[in-house]
Amino acid sequence: MKNNKDLPVEEHSGPLMADVARLAGVAISTVSRALANPGRVNEKTRAKIDAAAKQLGYTPNAMARGLRVGKSNVVMIVLPGSLYYGVSQVIPQVLQGINRSLSQNGYHLMIANLDRDEISERHILDLAFGGTVRGAIILSSDLPVDGGRSLKDSALPIVSLLFDMSHAALPSVVTNDRQSVRDATSELIALGHRRFLYLAGPVGNYHDNERYLGVLEALAEAGLSETAVIRSGGTLDYQHGFQIGVAAAAEFADLTQKPTAVIATSDDMAISFMSCVQRMGWKIPADLSIVSFDGAPVCEYSSPPLSTIEQPVEEMGQLAVSLLMERIDAPERGAATRHVISSKLIRRESFGPARPSI
Amino acid sequence: MKNNKDLPVEEHSGPLMADVARLAGVAISTVSRALANPGRVNEKTRAKIDAAAKQLGYTPNAMARGLRVGKSNVVMIVLPGSLYYGVSQVIPQVLQGINRSLSQNGYHLMIANLDRDEISERHILDLAFGGTVRGAIILSSDLPVDGGRSLKDSALPIVSLLFDMSHAALPSVVTNDRQSVRDATSELIALGHRRFLYLAGPVGNYHDNERYLGVLEALAEAGLSETAVIRSGGTLDYQHGFQIGVAAAAEFADLTQKPTAVIATSDDMAISFMSCVQRMGWKIPADLSIVSFDGAPVCEYSSPPLSTIEQPVEEMGQLAVSLLMERIDAPERGAATRHVISSKLIRRESFGPARPSI
DNA sequence: CAGTTTTTGGCAATCGTTTGCTAAACCTCT
DNA sequence: AGAGGTTTAGCAAACGATTGCCAAAAACTG
The missing domain is CATH 3.40.50.2300 (Response regulator)
Structure with missing residues (x-):
């Protein structure tokens, strides 16, 4: 095992457990036990082994250990x-x-x-x-x-x-995607909002489902019809949030009966939507209220600062x-x-x- | 090797290379060569082996291979x-x-x-x-x-x-941190700016150094003194960019001689700075021009849209x-x-x- | 069909560690 | 000093693959 015949170099890798054992003057199995099991070895020899290991800069080979014990870290x-x-x-x-x-x-x-x-x-x-x-x-x-x-x-x-x-x-x-959106929506209803625009994620997505259901539940609770909310988006993935917001703004501009509140399912959407809509002349929150989802730090610094549902990620x-x-x-x-x-x-x-x- | 004596179960893990070899009716070494080396094995037997491997859902054990060949992926x-x-x-x-x-x-x-x-x-x-x-x-x-x-x-x-x-x-x-900031600064100078505020990263940081040098070089090139730029920040890390911007805004408000242009070393700083400064009543870019660094997508949607030096990360x-x-x-x-x-x-x-x- | 090349089969060593085992060494206490 | 208990040494077998080697088999060649 350690008779490295007449090969002078062993550049391949660092020190082995055998080297530590040799330096500490103990058996290789003792080294192994000292480094892994806490109690199986005398404190004095463990200290000796630790010192030797540190001196050599020994690092156990993770793959060898992993292979042996059948698990990785x-x-x-x-x-x-x-x-x-x-x-x-x-x-x-x-x-x-x-x-x-x-x-x-x-x-x-x-x-x-x-x-x-x-x-x-x-x-x-x-x-x-x-x-x-x-x-x-x-x-x-x-x-x-x-x-x-x-x-x-x-x-x-x-x-x-x-x-x-x-x-x-x-x-x-x-x-609690659904509940938090529902609460937010209820709050908007309490503020007098009756027509909503919902900026959707990809249809079928878990989060989009839940959040939209939150909106619907709030509407139902308030005795409002499902027609009180208009869905925008639903084709693009969340990673294209900004595009979704831009598209939604265009859609909003074309609506004959404007919603007074927007619920966005991500901060990205809300930010680009708000930006576009403001550029068209609408005032936030005077003309239009916006609430979004995620809790990105940047929301605090948009103008106006963006209300968002913060996930404790x-x-x-x-x-x-x-x-x-x-x-x-x-x-x-x-x-x-x-x-x-x-x-x-x-x-x-x-x-x-x-x-x-x- | 495969005489697992009288242990009935082998739940530990999936199929082994030996299993593939047995199913394909070839030797285990052939399997190994078939899966690794491209040309060392006949096409027909390789197909047989591939089929067997797929049928068993065989996945080579990465740690065993890694240990043997002395490298990981x-x-x-x-x-x-x-x-x-x-x-x-x-x-x-x-x-x-x-x-x-x-x-x-x-x-x-x-x-x-x-x-x-x-x-x-x-x-x-x-x-x-x-x-x-x-x-x-x-x-x-x-x-x-x-x-x-x-x-x-x-x-x-x-x-x-x-x-x-x-x-x-x-x-x-x-x-090219330095050059790009230098170019941007020169562009600001060409637009008539003579007094600058520089929002700094942590002092000693590579990026902060380079970018600040870029500013100085541009000033020197235009024959302006180094006193034309005021450094703000320098204590906090980039991860606290928003705070840096907020603090810089307060500092800006207290300046008796206001700069007309701001160069921020991250988008975070620029965004929060701009937000605070606008809230205090300054107009961007009429009163104050801002350019920042990083190229965050969100910059396009701030108001006004933020100029930024985009890194091709x-x-x-x-x-x-x-x-x-x-x-x-x-x-x-x-x-x-x-x-x-x-x-x-x-x-x-x-x-x-x-x-x-x- | 003999000769040559290509492809396989077995075998065995190896990677560096863990772990069970037995026997030896050490320690503590009467 | 000897009994009883801890620790340790040393050995050897794993873990699952790779790889060099040689012989056997198969496939070509002329």
């Missing part, structure tokens, strides 16, 4: 297409929170982008089935499939974030991680619970009482 | 603290571009957050020295150190992105990846080249001729 996050883009900052904040929590648990974060193409799906499945990752957090309503393999029937612990996938047996961490990310840790530690496959963390409306100047008449 | 990106936050979207776009390029090269992306604390530095070094990652792209001007280990003297191929670290023997991909990310691939393939340790990709000023309504007099 990597978690992957599956992100839909380019959900980056724009301003909403939801994804970066999520990454931030998740990465921090994972670090504290001794895990690393790997990014897997779920584009529509076959190759990215295969990559994700390779990670999942190739033993590279120990668990996954997904931000998408459909799991990748390739050939005979599917994330769904992998033994990998998975937690869904932002999307409610508890029906698919995945523990899910979501915000960092907190959600942390919860997702701790759920994942539970699943990893105790792989009992029951109880796909749904955890809701409430968003809250940040009230700013972009909305106010409805204009008396239109 | 993971690249890590080292991000400074929480550079996320805000609106500038530089980081998310960088991640996007890098991840896409890496995927095309068969690599995966791992995120390593370089917070100030010791634990995160250790994590990064564990990744580097533990054989987990094959290369690194860093977005920071200082490399992590822990105990006797330092990224600097690891054999890991590293490429620096956004920061010029060619002096530290790292190939670097940067934009996606392109820079791609270049960084291809440089890294070169380093990986040919680990000759020479030529730490510096690659510059030009940013360009996007002219919008936030700047114009200087107000006749102040």
Whole structure:
């Protein structure tokens, strides 16, 4: 094993556990036990070993360990297409929170982008089935499939974030999209608004569904008809939020009976919508109230400052991680619970009482 | 090897290469060669093997392969603290571009957050020295150190992105911060501006240095004194861009001799500054011209639309990846080249001729 | 059909660590 | 000093793939 015959160099990599053992004057198995198990080795020798390891700058080979014990310390996050883009900052904040929590648990974060193409799906499945990752957090309503393999029937612990996938047996961490939009809408109704414009995400999308239902519920509760709200958009993905807002502004300009309040499902849409509509001469909030979703920091600095429903993404990310840790530690496959963390409306100047008449 | 004595179950993981070999009726070494080497095996048997692999849903174990061949297919990106936050979207776009390029090269992306604390530095070094990652792209001007280990003297191929670290023997991909700011400043001078306010990033920061130098160079070229520019900020990190802008607005209000043009080193600062200053009654661009840096999409929708120097971050990310691939393939340790990709000023309504007099 | 080339099959070593085992070494306490 | 209990050494077998080697088999060639 250590008879490196007559090969003088071993440039390939750093010091091995055998080197540490030799320097510390102990057996290799003792080193292994000292570094991994807490109590199985005497304190004095452990100190000796630690010193030797530090002196050599020894770092255990993660792949060798992973291969042996059959597990890795990597978690992957599956992100839909380019959900980056724009301003909403939801994804970066999520990454931030998740990465921090994972670090504290001794895990690393790997990014897997779920584009529509076959190759990215295969990559994700390779990670999942190739033993590279120990668990996954997904931000998408459909799991990748390739050939005979599917994330769904992998033994990998998975937690869904932002999307409610508890029906698919995945523990899910979501915000109360519907309720928070419903509350916001009710508030607008209380301010006298009776006609609404809803800026939609892609039709069929979980968030768009929920938020729109929130609007409808508020209307119903107030005894208003569903015709009180006009849907705009629905074809583009959230990543094209700005375009959606621009298009919606044009649509708004053409309406004969103008709504007095706008509910946007992302800050991007709201920002570009507001900008366009102001350029056309409408006053916010005098002519038109606007409320949007996400809670991007920039909303505070638009003119007027934009009211938005803030998602506690960092907190959600942390919860997702701790759920994942539970699943990893105790792989009992029951109880796909749904955890809701409430968003809250940040009230700013972009909305106010409805204009008396239109 | 395959005499699993009398253990009935092997739930641990999916099918092995041995299973594929058995199903395809070939030897295990043939399977290995078929899946890795392109030409070493007959086309017919390779097809048989592929079919068997697909039927079983076989995925090679990445850690076993990695251990054997001594390399992984993971690249890590080292991000400074929480550079996320805000609106500038530089980081998310960088991640996007890098991840896409890496995927095309068969690599995966791992995120390593370089917070100030010791634990995160250790994590990064564990990744580097533990054989987990094959290369690194860093977005920071200082490399992590822990105990006797330092990224600097690891054999890991590293490429620096956004920061010029060619002096530290790292190939670097940067934009022409200085030149682009200089050009923008010159343009403002040509419009009659003679007094400037510069919204600074943290003092000592590479980008802040470069961009400020750009301003100074433009002033010098026009025969103006350095006193023509007032620096504001310099204490907070870029992640607190909004706060910097707010503080700068207050500072601006107190100035007895007002500048007529503002040069901000990030979009965040510019946005919050503009918002505050407008609220105080100043008109943009009539009273004050503003130009900022980054090229966040949202700038198009502020009021007035914000002029900004757009960094081609996606392109820079791609270049960084291809440089890294070169380093990986040919680990000759020479030529730490510096690659510059030009940013360009996007002219919008936030700047114009200087107000006749102040 | 013999001779040559291409393709496979087996075998075995290897990557660096973990872990079960037995026996030896050490320590503590009467 | 010997009993009883901890620790450690040393050995060896994993983990799942890659790879060099040689012989066997198959496929071509003339």
